Structures are given as structure tokens and as C-alpha cells.
Amino acid sequence: MDLESVKRYLEKGSGLLEDDDKNRSAIDGIPNRFFERFIMQGLHVDFVEPGRVICSMKVPPRLLNAGNFLHGGATATLVDLVGSAVIFTVGAPQTGVSVEINVSYLDAAYVNEEIEIEARILRVGKAVGVVSVEFRKKKTGKIIAQGRHTKYLAVSSKM
Amino acid sequence: MDLESVKRYLEKGSGLLEDDDKNRSAIDGIPNRFFERFIMQGLHVDFVEPGRVICSMKVPPRLLNAGNFLHGGATATLVDLVGSAVIFTVGAPQTGVSVEINVSYLDAAYVNEEIEIEARILRVGKAVGVVSVEFRKKKTGKIIAQGRHTKYLAVSSKM
């Protein structure tokens, strides 16, 4: 790809959504902080206990990448969100701020596929919390992705 | 937070967007694969050379988290997207599939703040590419986040 095309790809997208004016107007109407809702709409909590949350979701068309499977950025965001929620299950008054997120991508999840997301606390101390999040295909149990999320919990004091 | 509230937080959001019907209808109208556009709209490419891309962006209200700064999931997605684009700059015919993404969060970027995103190739071989992505405040150069993105490039053959 020549350098001009790289620029166009980043600024205009992969050409799958060609009508830029339409995109811009769609985006102009979006409320503040809509990002979380954009990701989580359709997420269902199947199980919750102190230290563990299991959710499920049917991969929605809006979260697909150019290869037509669940976007890696959406997966990383779910590591952030479900990984934050599980910290609340042990009575933490707030989930703190993110220090580090990592994700390994192991398999593709295609549109309308049912996936299961399990978040598990590895450690919650006074200052640092670490959570593991695993994505699996609901039908087969095959692992789609695995990540960890490190948070600084004592945000009232200075990080 | 009690367990029922954790469930509600994940399924309905943080209460900042209370009108669930309105959310659902907003989301119903969203085109397929809109996620990338949702993140990248407003991104500008300032500089591109083989092995390096520098973009800038004004933090948009739609990508804020509950703390009113750039959402960690959006940052991770930009590591994915800008980190993929930079691989094109060295003539790779495709950017492959993600193997691993990690991000360290170092500072907050508030609404309308100008940020700079620099992606740099650490290695592109026949099969594996690794890219570093750094987010800085444009005014001060202060680092907001730093991540790495590992891709498997030979996707025509089996990963």
C-alpha cells in the first residue's frame, strides 16, 4: 500500500463505509460517553459471585472488523469493562483507573456467534487490583481471547 | 456495590445514559462494521513514512469514559488501528491478524484535548510484525499511553 493510501485508510476508513457525509452525520448525533453503550449493548450477565462474573453476548454486526469477525478493539474494551465490573463484586466502592490492559487473540468470533466472557479477580488489594478475562465460544468452549487488566484502586489519593 | 448493581451496570450502563429505549433505537440504526469509524472519525494523519505514522485527534465527547477522559478501550482500539496501518507503510499487502495487544495507561486525556499518536514498526518479518504506539499530549509532549501490537502477517497460510 502506498503512503497516500495509508493516510486515506486512517482518515476515511477501509472503504466499507464509503459515504463519508453520512458517517459524519451519523456520528454527529451520538451522545457524550456513548462508547461504553456502543460496546456493551446486548451484553447479558449470566452469573455473578464475589470475585467472578460470567457474561454472554451475540457478536453484533456493529462490532465487526474488516474480516467480519469481532473487532480486537472491542475485545480489549470488554476486557476493560467486564474486568472493571468484577472488582465491584468484592465490595470495592470504585473500580479505580486502568494501569495496564493486555489481550491475546486466539480465535475469531463471527457475527451472531454466542460468546461467553468470564472475568475473575486475581488480586484486589488496597491499591492494586488485577483481573483475568477470558472469551470463549459458548457452543464449544474454545478460547477466543484471554486478557488481564491491572487497575490502581486508591484513586482518591494520587497515583 | 451489591451483585445486582454489578449486573445492572453491565447490562444498562452507568446510568449516564438512562433512556434505554432511546439507546437501543440509536444502536439499531448503526451500520455493520461501524466500530472502526466510531473510533477513528476525526483522526488526522500528520506524517507518514515507511515504518512510522503520526496522527492527531481532538478527544471527542463520544469516546469519553465515566471519568470524562478518553476511554481506555478507545485507546486500546487506536493501538490496534494505527498500529495496523503502520504495517502497510512498508509495503505489506495486508496487515494480518492481531496476536497480542497491550497498553499502559499513564495520564488522562480530557475532552477536546489535542493528542498525538505515533506508531513505529519494531519489526516486520515474513510472519510476525510488532509495532509500538505512543499517545502524547500535543501541547506538552507528556505521554498518555504506550502500547504494543503483535500481528501474524502470513494469514493466507494457517496461523
Added chain:
Amino acid sequence: MDLESVKRYLEKGSGLLEDDDKNRSAIDGIPNRFFERFIMQGLHVDFVEPGRVICSMKVPPRLLNAGNFLHGGATATLVDLVGSAVIFTVGAPQTGVSVEINVSYLDAAYVNEEIEIEARILRVGKAVGVVSVEFRKKKTGKIIAQGRHTKYLAVSSKM
């Protein structure tokens, strides 16, 4: 700490091993590639099946850090080594080369404490293998560390 002390700390160590001549002569006698043995001596394999290995080890004095608990570098090396061995259990003829290693440190393991190390394959394809490795206190099951190891397996061809 002043800059000169930082230099001395890196070049001479933390002062716990003061006799530099003695150190140097101890090190001069060390055989090639001794590093792996230095780490693994005393490791015992308790269980092995395709895709999973469980080892145990009594934290040896030689692997302590200045805080007198298992050194983070030793933990990372065990993620590498036990995480490589588990790839052999599914019949891979070789374990490839490391692409990425990450470790979260969750608790301290003190001298002579019995620890358990469990490595589990998350994915082994033709080209990329990913393994999860967890360290636990044998007595309580408490997690000491969790890491992931990504390898490129097809090393006969070019990475």
C-alpha cells in the same frame, strides 16, 4: 539515590554480595547455557497431560531478590520455560521462539515456600502458540503470579 549510586547498583549489585572478586570468580567457572539449570534446578513435575503441565518447587535461596522473595525475573523465566515445555505435550516437534512474554505479580513467595506452577495451552496452531502460566502457593492456592507466553512455532521457515 544519586546517579552515581544507580550506576554502582547496576554494575556491582545491591551490596548484598559485596566481594566483587569472589563473585567474578564464581561466575567465571559457570558453564555455557547454565542459566536454565540455574533457574530450574529443584523443579519437580507433578502432573502432565496433553495441553497441561503442573510443576512444584521450593523457592530456593539463590533465586531471591533483595526483598527476600522469589525474584520477578525468575518468575518470568519460569513462564518462558514451563510455558515452552507444555507446547511439547501436544506433539509439537519443537517449541519455537518467543514472541512475547508478560507476567502480573500478585503476591510474594518466600524462601522454602512450596509453589505450584501450572501451564496450560490456550492455542497451538501451525504458526502461533499461546500458553497461560499461573503460580500459586501450594498450601493455600493463593495466586502469586500469572503470565502468558506467545511463541512462533514454524521456526524452520522465516519469522
Added chain:
Amino acid sequence: MDLESVKRYLEKGSGLLEDDDKNRSAIDGIPNRFFERFIMQGLHVDFVEPGRVICSMKVPPRLLNAGNFLHGGATATLVDLVGSAVIFTVGAPQTGVSVEINVSYLDAAYVNEEIEIEARILRVGKAVGVVSVEFRKKKTGKIIAQGRHTKYLAVSSKM
């Protein structure tokens, strides 16, 4: 490899150091906390300023892996050690405890090759410090590895 061989590999090593009795006696004489010295002996500090340290090292035979290049575990340990030392350069009274370490492996460093290790502070706050560490071939500047090290600094209080 059959399961019995995996067990033998972990407990006895790769067969490169066959004389187990000799290994054991070599190891029995090793002083407490020798691990850091084992890694760092031969490291030279070329440059140090607040927030940045540059070291160099000739890859020593003792730190090679079975492929005869610098062991990934040794690299990870140097991310830990040099990444900790750089925190001292900004006057921190202690370097805290490790929260997370990650490393991407990009190229091999062979025996006696001169490598350069640059550690740079990305952030040092009251509680959390994050450092980036890059390994390069001294002759060509080619990147061998890049890692990040996250530390919790306020260890007198509870993590």
C-alpha cells in the same frame, strides 16, 4: 515429544548439561540472592540522567538458551533490573515492587555480541511507576527486544 520426555526436560534440562550431580554441586555452592549477580555481571552503565539509563553488555555464554542466543528469561530479568534502576534516577527512595512486566522479542543476540539496553521512565507518580526498556544491537541499532515494567512504588503502605 512424549510426556515422559517433557517431564525429563523440565527436571533435568535439555541434555546440554548432562552431568546432573555436577550441576547440583555447582548449584549447592551458590550464595543466597545470587540470581541478580548471575544476570548482571558484565553489565556496564554508559549513560545515566534523570529518567534515563543506557547500559551495554557483551552477551555472556552463561545466559544463552538452547538456540545459543540470549535467553528470553534473561532479557525479561534485565527489563526488571534496569527498569527498576532507572526509577532511582528521579530520586525515588525505593523502586517498589513489580506489578507487571512484558517483553516483545524481536531479534536474536548471539554470544559475545555487544548489546545496548536503554531504560526510560514513562511515568513516575506517588504510587505507580512505568518504565520502557529497549534492547538494541550496538553495531547496527537493530532492536532485539522491547518491554515495559510497571511498579507499585508506595510499598510502605499496603498494595
